[in-house]
Amino acid sequence: MILDETARPLLDIRALRKNFGAVEILKGVDLAVRPKEVVSIIGSSGSGKTTLLRCVNLLEEFQGGDIILDGETIGYKTAGGKRVRLRDAELSRQRAMTGMVFQSFNLFPHLTAAGNVMLGLRKVKKMGKDEAFAIAEKWLSRVGLGARLNHYPSQLSGGQQQRVAIARALAMNPKLVLLDEVTSALDPELVQEVLTTIKGIADDGATLLIVTHEMRFAREVSDRIVFMEQGRIAEEGTPEVIFGEGRSQRLNEFLKSSRH
Amino acid sequence: MNYTLHFGAVWASFDHLLGGLAIGLGLAVAAVAIGTLIGLLSAFASVSHSRLLRAISGTYVLLIRNIPLLVLVLLVYFALPATGIRLDKYESFIGSLALYAGAYLTEVFRAGLLSVPKGIVEAGRAIGLTRLQTNLYVVAPVMLRNSLPSLGNTFIGMFKDSSIAAAIAIPELTFEARKINVDTFRVVETWSVASGLYIAACFTIAALLRMLERRFPKF
Amino acid sequence: MDAFLAQLWIARWPIFDGFLMTIGISVGAIVFGTILGCIVGIQLVFGSFLVKLPFRLYVDIMRGTPLLVLILAAFYVPAVLGLSLSAPQAGTLALGLFAGAHIGELVRGSLQAIPPGQIEAGRAIGLRFPQILANVLLPQALRTALPPWINTGVELIKGSSLLSMIGVGELLLKTQEVIGRNFMTIQFYVFAGILYLVVNIALDLLGKSLERRLGARL
Ligand SMILES: Nc1ncnc2c1ncn2[C@@H]1O[C@H](COP(=O)(O)OP(=O)(O)OP(=O)(O)O)[C@@H](O)[C@H]1O
Ligand SMILES: [Mg+2]
Numbered sequence: 220m221i222l223d224e225t226a227r228p229l230l231d232i233r234a235l236r237k238n239f240g241a242v243e244i245l246k247g248v249d250l251a252v253r254p255k256e257v258v259s260i261i262g263s264s265g266s267g268k269t270t271l272l273r274c275v276n277l278l279e280e281f282q283g284g285d286i287i288l289d290g291e292t293i294g295y296k297t298a299g300g301k302r303v304r305l306r307d308a309e310l311s312r313q314r315a316m317t318g319m320v321f322q323s324f325n326l327f328p329h330l331t332a333a334g335n336v337m338l339g340l341r342k343v344k345k346m347g348k349d350e351a352f353a354i355a356e357k358w359l360s361r362v363g364l365g366a367r368l369n370h371y372p373s374q375l376s377g378g379q380q381q382r383v384a385i386a387r388a389l390a391m392n393p394k395l396v397l398l399d400e401v402t403s404a405l406d407p408e409l410v411q412e413v414l415t416t417i418k419g420i421a422d423d424g425a426t427l428l429i430v431t432h433e434m435r436f437a438r439e440v441s442d443r444i445v446f447m448e449q450g451r452i453a454e455e456g457t458p459e460v461i462f463g464e465g466r467s468q469r470l471n472e473f474l475k476s477s478r479h
Numbered sequence: 480m481n482y483t484l485h486f487g488a489v490w491a492s493f494d495h496l497l498g499g500l501a502i503g504l505g506l507a508v509a510a511v512a513i514g515t516l517i518g519l520l521s522a523f524a525s526v527s528h529s530r531l532l533r534a535i536s537g538t539y540v541l542l543i544r545n546i547p548l549l550v551l552v553l554l555v556y557f558a559l560p561a562t563g564i565r566l567d568k569y570e571s572f573i574g575s576l577a578l579y580a581g582a583y584l585t586e587v588f589r590a591g592l593l594s595v596p597k598g599i600v601e602a603g604r605a606i607g608l609t610r611l612q613t614n615l616y617v618v619a620p621v622m623l624r625n626s627l628p629s630l631g632n633t634f635i636g637m638f639k640d641s642s643i644a645a646a647i648a649i650p651e652l653t654f655e656a657r658k659i660n661v662d663t664f665r666v667v668e669t670w671s672v673a674s675g676l677y678i679a680a681c682f683t684i685a686a687l688l689r690m691l692e693r694r695f696p697k698f
Numbered sequence: 699m700d701a702f703l704a705q706l707w708i709a710r711w712p713i714f715d716g717f718l719m720t721i722g723i724s725v726g727a728i729v730f731g732t733i734l735g736c737i738v739g740i741q742l743v744f745g746s747f748l749v750k751l752p753f754r755l756y757v758d759i760m761r762g763t764p765l766l767v768l769i770l771a772a773f774y775v776p777a778v779l780g781l782s783l784s785a786p787q788a789g790t791l792a793l794g795l796f797a798g799a800h801i802g803e804l805v806r807g808s809l810q811a812i813p814p815g816q817i818e819a820g821r822a823i824g825l826r827f828p829q830i831l832a833n834v835l836l837p838q839a840l841r842t843a844l845p846p847w848i849n850t851g852v853e854l855i856k857g858s859s860l861l862s863m864i865g866v867g868e869l870l871l872k873t874q875e876v877i878g879r880n881f882m883t884i885q886f887y888v889f890a891g892i893l894y895l896v897v898n899i900a901l902d903l904l905g906k907s908l909e910r911r912l913g914a915r916l
């Protein structure tokens with residue numbers, strides 16, 4: 220992938236701080252993602268990777284710093300010198316600009332595969348039924364589920380469910396897609412179909428921010444790797460640098476411990 | 480113990496019993512319909528962030544569940560006129576039974592709400608649905624499907640409780656049965672037929688509910 | 699308020715009597731219903747098909763019939779069969795039969811929840827079936843059945859108010875009599891409601907604390 224190094228970042232996270240109660244989980248994270256870039260976040264359990272993604276998708280409140288998405292500061296505004304959380308309708312509008320794929324799929328159990336993809340199109344984008352269905356069909360075919368449109372989640376395998384979830388996120392035409400360990404809940408034999416799907420989407424030019432424990436996949440798909448440790452970004456660089464011979468001691472230890 | 484069964488007198492009034500059964504079912508349907516609305520509001524209140532709403536819902540359930548339905552029925556029927564609200568006995572009974580059903584349904588729906596996985600709520604928010612839209616299109620359908628069996632049981636319970644309308648002279652099944660009992664003194668026949676009708680109705684409703692449950696996909 | 703308190707003072711003994719009657723009948727019914735329910739539950743699990751049948755029938759009839767119908771039937775039927783029961787006796791019988799069916803189902807459910815290995819373990823140490831039942835199964839079953847059993851008690855106290863319709867002088871009937879004299883409808887119905895509330899909430903709390911204590915031991 221050829222990236223325009225000078226382009227304005229699509230996602231710009233500045234000095235992000237987040238705490239749960241008295242515990243600080245994110246201790247000032249700076250991270251920029253350029254359009255069409257694929258960035259993978261790695262790091263040990265509890266280092267704050269999920270929390271970071273959830274902040275970007277505004278599923279969590281955060282206490283300091285800014286998140287700027289395509290030039291718009293999201294989640295908070297300053298009113299009378301004070302930082303205030305935006306209203307629900309605003310948050311919803313901003314959330315619709317990012318897609319999120321969860322570790323546990325989280326498909327709507329009462330809706331078919333097509334229904335899952337269509338809900339956001341109908342209710343958020345206010346599309347008509349036919350238009351929404353056409354888009355759902357397109358995306359479900361794209362993830363290899365064109366023959367499963369009318370299946371309910373309970374009638375699909377884990378890998379298929381996760382691909383529906385990917386279609387659901389992408390059908391909204393988000394500027395940025397967040398993926399949080401999307402293969403961790405899958406049986407080993409189902410992992411590859413999902414990774415292949417993601418690789419295809421990356422090749423199509425989507426901007427992806429991926430949290431993963433699949434080092435080989437991260438190396439293959441990413442333009443850049445970010446290594447998180449205890450709520451901070453400890454190192455970042457191209458896959459060649461991060462996984463290369465000259466890597467640092469702590470990164471070496473992490474990679475060794477994460478190899479199954 | 481010289482009692483010979485003669486169902487003739489009871490059959491002669493069978494249409495009254497059937498009419499009474501229909502009234503009982505009507506009372507239960509109306510009460511559960513209103514009670515479902517009350518129960519839904521109260522259940523959402525019981526899981527809301529507002530301490531006040533939670534307290535209101537909790538107090539409502541606590542009060543209603545621990546007071547006999549008959550006391551509630553009599554209180555509403557005889558006491559409401561004193562406050563200037565005039566209801567006929569049907570409206571008054573349906574109101575009482577709906578309040579009663581609402582308390583039970585609060586717990587049914589509350590359990591249903593707590594059984595909705597947090598993940599699908601977040602998935603709804605993540606695609607840009609507002610809080611209200613998420614409740615409407617994601618939480619409510621899943622919760623209602625999960626609550627269907629208990630909702631059905633509550634309906635059967637309320638149908639049986641519609642017998643208490645006899646206390647304010649609504650001519651439902653129990654009232655009619657007592658009338659036949661007093662008129663004819665075919666005691667055993669009257670009560671076995673009345674009980675048989677209730678049982679048959681309960682089993683029919685239960686069977687219909689199971690069919691309904693099967694028609695909707697299980698989660 | 700003062701007028702109400704004055705009337706309440708005048709009516710204190712009838713209401714107290716009614717309250718005692720409510721408690722007495724409920725206690726009688728729960729004792730009767732519990733003994734009956736244990737027998738029913740055991741037969742529903744361990745009885746042969748022919749034994750199960752009448753018990754199943756009994757439970758389904760009781761659970762498909764409104765309590766008020768049971769009460770009216772218990773009031774009118776025995777007399778024509780040559781059995782003379784007073785109204786409180788008939789009422790206690792109806793409530794007890796009702797409770798027996800519900801408790802029977804509770805006992806059945808909790809007996810069936812006990813892993814079959816328990817019976818085998820009992821056999822292995824040489825116990826005969828009645829001994830296994832008494833020493834192994836019932837103690838476990840009664841523990842899980844306790845919270846819903848308490849709830850049955852609450853239902854009985856509430857249900858006993860229906861006995862006012864067959865002239866049993868329990869709390870509700872006494873309240874109605876008092877209202878007939880002083881016409882303070884709202885006040886006295888509310889007062890009766892509060893008495894029911896207090897007893898039932900106390901029972902409920904008792905149940906919860908027992909549940910916690912048992913939960914800690916299991
Ligand atoms: N809702 C919460 N309340 C309190 N603490 C939380 C909450 N969510 C996460 N944490 C804490 O925040 C820290 C970071 O969690 P996070 O889930 O972001 O880690 P992670 O890097 O995604 O780990 P993993 O690789 O195990 O998924 C952990 O210590 C976790 O215990
Ligand atoms: Mg995580």
